[in-house]
Amino acid sequence: MTTITSGERVAPVSVWKVGVVASVHTETPSGRSIMIDVPGWGGNLAGQHLDLRLTAPDGYQAVRSYSIASASAGDRLELAVDRLPDGEVSPYLVDDLQPGDEIELRGPLGGWFVWRPEQTEPVQLIGGGSGIVPLMAMVRAHQESGSTAKFRLLYSVRTPEDVFFRDELMAFASSAIEITWVYTRAVPAGWATPAGRVSRDILASSTIPASENPAVFVCGPTGFVETVADLLVELGHPAASVKTERFGGK
């Protein structure tokens, strides 16, 4: 029997590893965060993702990519998943997966849409819906490392109930990072702004301006990402400074 010391990556990222669900937590009416223990995982950078593979009893397989909400060095990682109405995998992860279940995954994957604590430039994070997940890893990494880089987050959701990691983000908002909330369908009671999508004006007034040369990370559904990225370039951000990750889901 092989003894695996926690924190050592013993297999290449391409090898399918078996994780065990440690806990699950309801985040929103359609979303859940999931803690998974993966012997030999060895940690991941903030912004990376993994591929999950599910196998049905008749051998049918489905593979989907999910961003990792955590950015720690050890063998425990956190995912957060939103249930998509016509999804095949997300309903299983949100509604059926239980602590103790085994799940296959490969990774960590993706070295481009990543924030490292060594980076000192200001950082603007823009997330739509479950696009918050890799950005959450970046916020946590920023906090954990003691980085003094300026961080701002713009988080767009349909309604206040759809916010992932609400308590943790509220705590960060008061201490470490400026957060702008955009509600596209329904706003909290007493909210000054009516519901509406992220616009050029909102970006101009609530995000780090191009003149400060921020690194910008935009994540969410494809339509959201492309609209926001185009607006950022219109506002003067060099295209090379704007990194994007489009979600498909299902």
Added chain:
Amino acid sequence: MNHLDGNALAGPLSELFSVDMTLATGRCLGCGDESVLARAMVYESGTDLVVRCSHCDDVLMTLVHTPGDLRIELRGIGMLRIPL
């Protein structure tokens, strides 16, 4: 909107390459644009992928999964540069 971006290539290309290919820069043979593969547009046809230049939409590469092998067509890319 039905497409993803080159970040989605990290897993599939890890089956063949031991380095992170999303960080590789390729030149689009259609328009000459040089971008990291992470910025390319990725279209999913089942488990098969069509990777297109984000500037001109020309096909850079395709990945086809068969039961026995993975087939990668790279005909739309001139010189891949991979940081080591």
Added chain:
Amino acid sequence: MGIISRGFSGRSREHNPELPPGQFLTEDFPVLSAGPTPRIDTDEWEFTITTENGTVHRWSWADLMALPIEDVATDIHCVTRWSKLGTSWRGVSLDTLFAGVDTGYGYTMAHSYGGYTTNVPLADLLGGKAWVAFEFDGQPLDPEHGGPARLLVPHLYFWKSAKWVRGIEMHKGDDPGFWEQNGYNIYGDPWLEQRYS
């Protein structure tokens, strides 16, 4: 093969002995794409058949609508293993379109708006086996599914039913189209499970 995921069954699918080998039955109509969805107005749409001597036969949307239109009820089989039984379409038969076409070549390349191509032997387009289809399930064909019009060649894997079809070019030999160049089978008979090359 991976470890079984407790409680996971995936999209509803049946193993049906009437289906071609390796196929599952689905109630969905999955959208598979190789590129951006073209948006073509029927005002600007045209369909052409080009023969080996350069003759171009051309139909506008109005021309197409003036031709005999057939109701087609058929099964479709996707290389990604999904089959749909009894799908209903309306379209113009390729027999009608080829009626006035003079060619000595036996192979064709279908071209689509957006650049997609797929090759089909002429014999597989004729004899009541293929249509230019513009209605699915009683509705105008959605752009996601190839509207305003797509090629419909249901006896072959569905990648041969080129979405957003704009024309057919006669070829001397069986030259491979897009997917055929990228690892798919040159012919694509679902009953012989000809998925890959």
